[in-house]
Amino acid sequence: MKRKKTATLLAFFLGTFGVHKFYLGLHVQGLIFLLLCFTGASTLFALYDTVVFLGMSPQKFDRIYNSKHDEPVLRTEQTGQDASMSPCALRQDFNELKELHVSGVLTDEEFLAQKQRLLT
Structure with missing residues (x-):
C-alpha cells in the first residue's frame, strides 16, 4: 500500500532521480526521470509532482496509486x-x-x- 506522505517526501527530496516514480510503480517514468536528472528538467517535474501530491486528496491518491493491483471496485x-x-x-x-x-x-x-x- 503506497502512502501519499511517503510519495510526497520522495518527490521533494529524491524526485530528481525519479525515486517517487519507482515507489509508485511507474518504472518507465522513473527511468525517464533518471535519464533526465543531469538536465535539471526532472527536478522541475519532481517539484510539480510534489505540489500535485500535496494538493491531492487521500482518497484520490488511493484510487490512482493503490488500486493498481486490485480490480477497481465500481x-x-x-x-x-x-x-x-x-x-x-x-x-x-x-x-x-x-x-x-x-x-x-x-x-x-x-x-x-x-x-x-x-x-x-
Missing part, C-alpha cells in the same frame, strides 16, 4: 445494483473508469474489459 458492484437500472450510477462509474485509464492506472485492455462489463 459503485454498482458495491451496492449490488444493476448498472442498467441507474443511468446516473453508470455514468459516474464510467467517468471513474475513464479517470483511472487516463491516469495510467488501467491499461487499454483493462479499460476496455471494465467498460464492457459496465455496458453488459
Whole structure:
C-alpha cells in the first residue's frame, strides 16, 4: 500500500532521480526521470509532482496509486445494483473508469474489459 506522505517526501527530496516514480510503480517514468536528472528538467517535474501530491486528496491518491493491483471496485458492484437500472450510477462509474485509464492506472485492455462489463 503506497502512502501519499511517503510519495510526497520522495518527490521533494529524491524526485530528481525519479525515486517517487519507482515507489509508485511507474518504472518507465522513473527511468525517464533518471535519464533526465543531469538536465535539471526532472527536478522541475519532481517539484510539480510534489505540489500535485500535496494538493491531492487521500482518497484520490488511493484510487490512482493503490488500486493498481486490485480490480477497481465500481459503485454498482458495491451496492449490488444493476448498472442498467441507474443511468446516473453508470455514468459516474464510467467517468471513474475513464479517470483511472487516463491516469495510467488501467491499461487499454483493462479499460476496455471494465467498460464492457459496465455496458453488459
